[in-house]
Amino acid sequence: MSILELKSEIEGKAEEEASRILQEAKVEAERMISEANARAESLKDERTKALIRELETEGRAELAIARMNKKGELLRVKSEWANRVFEESGKRIGQIAEKGTAEYRELLGKLVLEGIAKIKGNEFIVEANSRDVELIRKELRTIMETAAKIKNEKVEVRTRAFGAASLGGVVVTTKDMAQYYNNTLEARLSVARQNLGGEVYKILFKGGE
Amino acid sequence: MIRILSIEIRELQEVIEQEKAAEERVRRAKEEAQEIVKRAREKAESIVQALESDPYKEKLRQAKREETARKKAEIEEEFKRKIQILDKTAEESFEKAVEYVVKGTLSAET
Numbered sequence: 001m002s003i004l005e006l007k008s009e010i011e012g013k014a015e016e017e018a019s020r021i022l023q024e025a026k027v028e029a030e031r032m033i034s035e036a037n038a039r040a041e042s043l044k045d046e047r048t049k050a051l052i053r054e055l056e057t058e059g060r061a062e063l064a065i066a067r068m069n070k071k072g073e074l075l076r077v078k079s080e081w082a083n084r085v086f087e088e089s090g091k092r093i094g095q096i097a098e099k100g101t102a103e104y105r106e107l108l109g110k111l112v113l114e115g116i117a118k119i120k121g122n123e124f125i126v127e128a129n130s131r132d133v134e135l136i137r138k139e140l141r142t143i144m145e146t147a148a149k150i151k152n153e154k155v156e157v158r159t160r161a162f163g164a165a166s167l168g169g170v171v172v173t174t175k176d177m178a179q180y181y182n183n184t185l186e187a188r189l190s191v192a193r194q195n196l197g198g199e200v201y202k203i204l205f206k207g208g209e
Numbered sequence: 210m211i212r213i214l215s216i217e218i219r220e221l222q223e224v225i226e227q228e229k230a231a232e233e234r235v236r237r238a239k240e241e242a243q244e245i246v247k248r249a250r251e252k253a254e255s256i257v258q259a260l261e262s263d264p265y266k267e268k269l270r271q272a273k274r275e276e277t278a279r280k281k282a283e284i285e286e287e288f289k290r291k292i293q294i295l296d297k298t299a300e301e302s303f304e305k306a307v308e309y310v311v312k313g314t315l316s317a318e319t
Binding site: 003006007010011014015017018019024025030033035036037039040044047048051052055056058062063067070073074078080082084085086088089092093102109111113114143183185188189192195196199200203204205207 | 211212220223224227228230231233234235237238239241242243245246248249252253254256257259260261265266269270273276277280281284285286287291292295296298302303305306307309310311313314315317
């Protein structure tokens with residue numbers, strides 16, 4: 001081998017080695033970038049899914065709260081209507097009592113007798129507003145006769161006007177004041193509100209929303 | 210004889226020089242290779258880091274906000290209709306309900 005050939009071989013091998021090193025580096029660089037791209041894609045996919053889950057949970061909660069608030073509003077509207085019914089009923093009952101018609105006088109008698117029937121004893125005081133006391137006094141004999149039949153004994157009933165204003169109706173107490181039965185129209189309206197509320201809702205809303 | 214030896218030494222020196230140049234060539238190639246790998250590593254890091262500043266998250270949030278707002282508006286409309294129907298039904302039945310309460314309140318047991 002001549003000196004020229006030797007020099008050429010050295011140069012060639014060096015070039016070959018340098019090319020191999022650079023080629024390997026390029027392959028390694030491409031692999032790193034490719035892996036980074038794949039990792040970024042995978043991370044993005046993973047994070048996107050997590051974010052979508054998070055946002056959907058948030059969205060569902062927000063909508064549930066909005067729906068709940070609206071349902072509350074709906075209930076308030078219903079309640080307001082029911083309140084209006086009872087307010088109007090109170091006014092009408094007051095007007096009926098104010099007129100003092102035969103039907104109302106009959107009702108007063110029944111309210112007294114209901115009170116007497118509900119509590120024990122045979123001596124009672126019936127309290128009412130002064131207008132109703134007058135009406136009751138006119139029917140007192142009949143009331144006492146009917147009360148005696150209910151109690152199976154002689155019944156004594158006295159009347160007394162109470163100071164406080166009242167729509168009408170009566171409070172029946174035993175003579176010793178140990179028992180009483182509030183049968184004023186206000187008390188009856190209050191009981192009606194508790195007992196008839198459900199039916200009032202049905203009438204008002206006909207089982208709809 | 211001296212001349213022949215002199216020629217051989219010169220040639221040997223040339224080979225050594227060639228050898229040194231070859232080593233230098235390989236050393237530069239290694240340096241260049243290291244630089245290529247370093248740049249690739251930096252680029253790979255920047256690809257992953259770019260995710261953090263990618264606006265896709267904000268776009269998703271915005272899309273979801275808009276969807277939720279649209280659904281809330283639908284709920285608003287749905288209940289507005291329901292309340293209108295409720296008011297109408299209650300208004301029509303109001304008188305009947307009042308009569309029922311008045312009758313119920315004024316009906317004594319005896």
